[in-house]
Amino acid sequence: METDNRIAQWENMTQADPDNSMGWLSLGTAYRDAGRDQEAADALKRAIEIDEGLSRAYQLLGQMLIQLERADEAADVLTRGYTTAAERGDVMPQRAMGSLLEKIDRPVPSVSAAAPSAEPVDGDTIIDRRTGRPGARLPDPPMRGPVGQFIYDHFSQDTWREWIAMGTKVINELRLDFSNPEHQDVYEQQMMEWLGISREEVDEHAKNS
Incomplete structure (x- = not known):
C-alpha cells in the first residue's frame, strides 16, 4: 500500500475519530516512512497524549526528535517511554529506547518495577x-x-x-x-x-x- 495512500487514509481516520490513539500512531508511522519528520513527531505526541501506555509511540517519537536534532526533548520522551515500557513488560520497545538514549549519551533509567507476568x-x-x-x-x-x-x-x-x-x-x-x-x-x-x-x-x- 503506497505511503501517500496510507497517509490520506490515516488522516481521514484521525479526523473522523480524533481520540483514537492507534490512528495517530499509525499516521505518525506513515509520516515517518514518507520522511515527514515534524508531522510524524506531532502525530506521535498526540497518540501519547491520548494513551500514555503506547510504548511504541515513545520509541518512534524519540527517533523523530533525534532526527530533528532535538536531543533534549528526545531524552525526556525516551526516558518516560523506557520506564513505561518496563512497567508494561514491552521488552522490545524498552530495549530500543535504551539504545537510543545511549546513542545520544543520556543515562538509561534504572527501573525496579517488574514486567507484568503472563502467568x-x-x-x-x-x-x-x-x-x-x-x-x-x-x-x-x-x-x-x-x-x-x-x-x-x-x-x-x-x-x-x-x-x-x-x-x-x-x-x-x-x-x-x-x-x-x-x-x-x-x-x-x-x-x-x-x-x-x-x-x-x-x-x-x-x-x-
Whole structure:
C-alpha cells in the first residue's frame, strides 16, 4: 500500500475519530516512512497524549526528535517511554529506547518495577500485558500460528474485544481485502502495533514455549 495512500487514509481516520490513539500512531508511522519528520513527531505526541501506555509511540517519537536534532526533548520522551515500557513488560520497545538514549549519551533509567507476568492468576484469569490488570483469559488463541499463541498467552478478552472494534475501523478505513496477502500483512502490522508487540518478541516466545 503506497505511503501517500496510507497517509490520506490515516488522516481521514484521525479526523473522523480524533481520540483514537492507534490512528495517530499509525499516521505518525506513515509520516515517518514518507520522511515527514515534524508531522510524524506531532502525530506521535498526540497518540501519547491520548494513551500514555503506547510504548511504541515513545520509541518512534524519540527517533523523530533525534532526527530533528532535538536531543533534549528526545531524552525526556525516551526516558518516560523506557520506564513505561518496563512497567508494561514491552521488552522490545524498552530495549530500543535504551539504545537510543545511549546513542545520544543520556543515562538509561534504572527501573525496579517488574514486567507484568503472563502467568494466569488462575485457570481462567491472566494478567493482561496491555493494561497490567487481571482479566478473563481468551478461550482459545484467536488465530493460528505463533502470533495467535502470543496473544492468547499475554492478553485478556477485554483487550482483544477492544482490538476487534479498532480492527474493524482499520478494515473499513483502509478497505482491506483479506483475499489479498498484502492486505493481511497490513492488518497484522496494525494489530501488533496496537497491542505493542513485535515480531521478535513473538518469535522468541515461540522458541521458548
